[in-house]
Amino acid sequence: MSWTPSSWRNFPIKQQPTYQDQNLLKTVEEKLSSFPPIIFAAEARRLKSKLARAGRGEAFLLQGGDCAESFSDFDAESIKNLFKLMLQMNMVLMYSTGKPVIKVGRIAGQFAKPRSSDFEEIDGVKLPSYRGDIINGMKFTEEDRIPNPYNMIKAYNQSAATLNLLRAFSRGGLADLNRVHQWNLDFIKDNPLGKRYDELSNKIDHSMKFMAACGLNSDTLPQLHQTTLYTSHEALLLNYEEAMTREDSETGKWYDCSAHMLWIGDRTRDLSEAHIEFFRGIDNPIGCKVGPSMGEDELIELIDALNPDNEEGRLNLIVRMGAGTIAEKYPPLLKKVRDAGKNVVWTIDPMHGNVEKSSTGFKTRNFDNILSEVEQFFAIHKEMGTVAAGIHLEMTGNDVTECTGSTSSPITDEGLASRYHTQCDPRLNASQALELSFMLSGTIPGV
């Protein structure tokens, strides 16, 4: 069946806004189509070949960032903190596994959110649900909740500015391995976890000194001086994604140039619907969430639709079952895919299956459940003799109080209120994310 960037429009679609002003929508789409791409096709191809390595167990995928980015919390400090956190986690995971870590941020485009209900009702007032800043506003007012096409332009601009800063951090010296100590974030420096990170940094310092004595330093080896952080988001709002999709002049293939990698959410992965249609035609590396409702045959059909050539590194399946469900639901799916000989990059999202309500009324996730789902994921892969290729987290480099538990930053139900800033789902704060990395470093098989 022929594919075009707009062929998804012929299919049923879920989780989309209803725009009132169709003329404005069209104008915005045309504007976006004329803007420069945010990423370049060759970068997406490079990520795909790295993911192919992850799928073979030769690299580890670390994907993480906000549940949803926001227009109001947009500042250099938060971007820098997430970048530093990714570097720290990268160090911990790389040191323990001996494998390169592929860093992919949920950033520079993660603005659209699927919602469990189309409407929200408070004290008898019913308004359209908030669907992410690229669509409407979060305030519970009629004006804010009207979907505004112009928000797509704002999201494009913010994504471009964010990626510009990330590229500067990656290439400009902050990622230099001689600066591992400086990545430690102020609010974890003094707790035991910060100290543990410092010990690891000392070991890296020693290795750097040894290498420098051998004549290998950041001047002679760019790998020691710079890094690459790729971007990703859920490609939910297809009006935006279509407008960002361009034909690559080098290969003649289509790339969604809004991010290096895009994924399909658990609620919009229906085989006969628009998101699958859109994704099958773009050549980026792509992800698809796999929740507890996924059937075995359905999963094989989905893989065939999205990766008909069984290309390595093309398809990342992001498992999100929940700590209490993964042991029952996941092994049959994994076995089916393994036995069918499909090339898949399996990772675990231990966030979305572990949402709960705290006794104090907050949407939260408990650290022990998050850790447990990750550990079970690795154990299941070990048992099946297959590759567990990475983790997918909602996290922030900031000192927030959104998820409960952990040893380094123990947050109680009562403590959630103090810095609960998320735009959507609760994120691990920097010390919780770093603690998770240290705990995993004994779990992930090394080389």
Ligand code: PEP
């Ligand atoms: C998400 O990753 O933010 C998300 C909504 O996940 P899922 O589609 O797995 O629910």
Ligand code: CO
């Ligand atoms: Co989320």
